Amino acid sequence: MAGDPLQEVVVTTKLDRVLGWARKYSLFQYPFVTACCGMEFMATSGSHYDTDRFGAAFPRFSPRQADLLMVVGTITHKQAPILKRVYDQMCEPKWVVAFGVCATSGGFYQNYGSVPGIDCFLPVDMYIPGCPPRPETVIDALLKLQDRIQNQRQALL
Amino acid sequence: MSPANSSPAFAEELRAALGPRLLRVESWQGREAAVVEPEAWLEAVRLLKSRGYDFLMDLSAADYSGFPGHQAPPLGVSLQLFGSGTRRRAWLKAYLPLEGARLATLSDEFACANWYERECWDMFGVEFVGHPHLKRLLLYEEFQGHPLRKDYPILKSQPLIPMRNAVDYESVAAARRAAADEDGLGRG
Numbered sequence: 001m002a003g004d005p006l007q008e009v010v011v012t013t014k015l016d017r018v019l020g021w022a023r024k025y026s027l028f029q030y031p032f033v034t035a036c037c038g039m040e041f042m043a044t045s046g047s048h049y050d051t052d053r054f055g056a057a058f059p060r061f062s063p064r065q066a067d068l069l070m071v072v073g074t075i076t077h078k079q080a081p082i083l084k085r086v087y088d089q090m091c092e093p094k095w096v097v098a099f100g101v102c103a104t105s106g107g108f109y110q111n112y113g114s115v116p117g118i119d120c121f122l123p124v125d126m127y128i129p130g131c132p133p134r135p136e137t138v139i140d141a142l143l144k145l146q147d148r149i150q151n152q153r154q155a156l157l
Numbered sequence: 158m159s160p161a162n163s164s165p166a167f168a169e170e171l172r173a174a175l176g177p178r179l180l181r182v183e184s185w186q187g188r189e190a191a192v193v194e195p196e197a198w199l200e201a202v203r204l205l206k207s208r209g210y211d212f213l214m215d216l217s218a219a220d221y222s223g224f225p226g227h228q229a230p231p232l233g234v235s236l237q238l239f240g241s242g243t244r245r246r247a248w249l250k251a252y253l254p255l256e257g258a259r260l261a262t263l264s265d266e267f268a269c270a271n272w273y274e275r276e277c278w279d280m281f282g283v284e285f286v287g288h289p290h291l292k293r294l295l296l297y298e299e300f301q302g303h304p305l306r307k308d309y310p311i312l313k314s315q316p317l318i319p320m321r322n323a324v325d326y327e328s329v330a331a332a333r334r335a336a337a338d339e340d341g342l343g344r345g
Contacts, residue, residue, distance in 0.1 A: 009240070080318055081318050110312065112314050120316075121322070
């Protein structure tokens with residue numbers, strides 16, 4: 001179709017891809033910060049490492065406005081119903097990141113108080129190892145999550 | 158145990174006031190603590206407070222069940238007082254049985270004892286008689302038992318919401334016991 005004037009001004013793509021592109025660069029985080037990992041989370045969000053570069057640093061302190069739940073720190077059995085409620089209030093599509101070993105597996109806590117990993121009651125999309133994780137690890141996880149969002153099937157609810 | 162003539166001053170004052178209700182003076186790594194009868198707990202604290210020990214630094218407990226060489230009742234409650242004028246410290250201790258562990262509350266003497274005693278109730282099940290608001294401080298109301306007691310199963314958790322792949326603590330504990338027996342360690 002040489003000479004088609006539309007080719008000069010129109011880009012074609014798939015709906016899934018364009019939605020994925022939009023979603024991965026507009027992640028609104030809900031930081032559920034309970035422990036020392038929070039310091040590393042702040043360091044990563046701060047200007048030095050600056051997750052804003054990746055379009056994933058905008059914190060919303062209401063779960064109803066967020067689509068990325070960052071669980072940063074140890075979750076106790078007392079805290080678990082609260083976290084579950086926060087998750088339930090978030091609108092689809094939503095993703096969950098377990099930040100640090102405590103959120104991932106309970107870490108070195110194995111006792112009456114701690115949940116051995118938030119995947120005991122939440123679906124987790126990305127686990128970040130480390131006690132606490134380095135900012136590079138966090139950014140790596142963020143990029144992997146964005147990659148996943150880009151390539152997933154975009155459910156239209 | 159230290160000989161009477163080298164007891165710290167606070168222990169001597171307690172001995173003069175309480176007589177045989179001061180059971181002994183314990184020494185652990187150079188630090189001496191006066192062990193009193195549980196019934197004399199409040200009286201001992203009031204006496205020390207009147208002698209200038211006006212600040213409750215800490216109140217805590219430990220379960221000595223199975224501790225090598227421990228003779229007294231297993232639940233040891235201890236506190237540390239500080240004299241802000243004299244800059245001296247006093248350590249006080251009482252041993253209680255696990256069943257019916259009771260002590261008089263210190264919350265009328267020191268306001269901060271309120272939360273220390275709630276924590277102590279929460280973790281060790283020591284009932285502080287006369288406490289104005291003795292409910293759990295850290296754990297949730299639904300929790301059964303007192304987790305820092307030695308007889309609390311070490312892996313037992315009490316989730317409030319359904320948990321997937323939750324640890325079956327009883328089978329894990331049994332496996333550990335079996336492994337320890339096999340090693341001949343006699344622990345578990």
